[in-house]
Amino acid sequence: MTEIVIIGAGIIGLSTAYSLTENGIDAGKITILAEHLPGDMSVNYTSPYAGAYFSLANEDENLKYSEFTYKNMDKLREKLGGKGSGIGTCKSTENIQQDFDSDYLEKRKFADDLEIGKSQVPGCDLAVLYKAFIFNSPLLIANLLRYLTKLGVNVKREKLNDVKEAFKAGTKTVFNCSGLGALKLGGVEDTSMIPTRGQVVVIRAPYINECYLAWNDTSTYIIKRPDSNLDEVILGGFYQKDVHDSNTYGYEIDDILQRTIKLYPKILSDNPNGNRIEDLQIIRVVAGIRPGRKGGVRIEKQELSDGKVIIHNYGAAGEGYLCSLGMANEAVSLIL
Ligand SMILES: Cc1cc2nc3c(=O)[nH]c(=O)nc-3n(C[C@H](O)[C@H](O)[C@H](O)COP(=O)(O)OP(=O)(O)OC[C@H]3O[C@@H](n4cnc5c(N)ncnc54)[C@H](O)[C@@H]3O)c2cc1C
16 A cells, blocks of 8 residues: 655655655655656756755855755665665765855754855855765765665656556555656646756766856756766756756857866866867766746645645756655655
């Protein structure tokens, strides 16, 4: 009997299943239903495309989710086997546009090794240094799914036309973690969703062992990818609202390379294969669509007339990994 159904096998759906089991819910009573599962690549499945990185420059209203995630990520890493889990840490420098405000520091004190200085990057005010989590997104979601199925969570590939189709025999609760799918899923059809495109260039760069980012009028970042056989480093990116286009563009590759090299010259200067752009080993270029939402994430309990409930948990935009455990914990708390 499937008492709890989770729609979605992205980082949010999988983290919700994890949080349920962490809160003592019997794994055998949980079923994940999803059109796309780890291993798939689709314009409608964001999670495999993420950098992914734990940013401290996230929206203030999401800080409670990111703080919870930061504090509980080591535990998840251990449960997934430590090295090879797809979760790592590294030194990070985030250059941000923000006048110094003691509140800013106070609210982010949960991060280890936190220091704040003046940014040297044009258009940025602060340089925020700390120990960041980094994620090998396709590997992490695959490992998380494997961990959950070992515990006894059921998984079924199914595309739903309406959220109510998720209620199977004996189902009392449905978690709607459909990401961008919330826009079209019958019974939800959330028109506040804003598809938000990003393109990244992935290079092989064993000589880069940190993250370096600038959030000014652009989103420019260099993210070390953990547990990657090819020593991948993600160079990005874009944050294009209302763009649902998974094509990649050569002029955007050039723009990303120009911006990241200007921000972090070591990309070329430390490359043992040569110091020209042509000497970079580009592994792939991809574009993904973030599940943005006007008004921010939706974590909400919807009571149906027959006593059943839907818990909505979607709209993570560009923060699905860094808010994953916190969003899941809040959604699960609505049924405990
Ligand atoms: C280029 C890029 C870089 C990013 N970098 C970062 C980063 O550094 N840090 C960070 O925290 N985040 C980052 N993100 C954002 C992050 O990837 C997303 O916030 C996150 O993946 C959203 O996860 P999700 O589970 O909500 O959605 P998804 O991963 O899209 O999962 C949705 C699930 O719902 C299923 N589904 C939807 N509709 C239906 C239906 N009708 N029937 C059945 N199943 C359905 C899908 O098949 C899928 O399994 C980045 C994103 C992009 C594109």
